[in-house]
Amino acid sequence: MEATVPEFAAAVRERFGAYRHHVLATMRKDGAPRLGGLEADFRYGELWLGLMIGSRKALDLRRDPRFALHANPGGGTDLAEGDVRVAGRAVEVTDPGPKARYAAAAKPPEPFHLYRALLTEVVRTSAEKPFIKLEIWRPGRPLRTIRRTSDDPGVLEQWG
Secondary structure (H helix, E strand, O other): OOOOOOHHHHHHHHHHOOOOEEEEEOOOOOOEEEEEEEEEEEEEEEEEEEEOOOHHHHHHHEEEEOEEEEOOOOOOOOOOOEEEEEEEEEOOOHHHHHHHHHHHOOOOOOOOOOOEEEEEEEEEEEEOEEEEEEEEOOOOOOOOOEEEEOOOOOOOEEEE
C-alpha cells in the first residue's frame, strides 16, 4: 500500500497512531465474530498484531487467520480525522529472530503471540461536505473513492 498510494497509507498510519487501543474482530470456532481491544503497531513498513499468550483472539487467528481491525475513532463524532478499518489475514511470527527484533523495539509484555498482517482491504471514511467520502484500497487495484449522501441513493465514484 505504501508503494502504490503513499499519501493514503500515511493517513491510515496517522489514524491508527492517534490512539493506542483499537478494536480487533476475529472469528470464533463456531463462526461468530469476536471483538476485543488490541494495540496495533506499524513498524518496519508493516502492520503487526501483538497478543497475550493463550488469548482467545490469538487462538482464533491461529485457527482462522482472517481479521478486521477498526482504528479507535476517538471522542468526537464529526469524522474530522477520518475513520479507518483494515481487513486481511494474520500470519503468526514464530521465528525467534524477527520476534526478538520486534520485542526489542516495541517492548510488549512477554511472552506474547506476534502476527504480521497481510492486508486485503483498507477503508478510510471521512466527511467532505456535503458527502461522506470512502476511500478503498485493495492490493493490485487502484485506490477507489466513493462520495455519497443520505439524500442521494446514487453514488459518485472515482478510480485512481
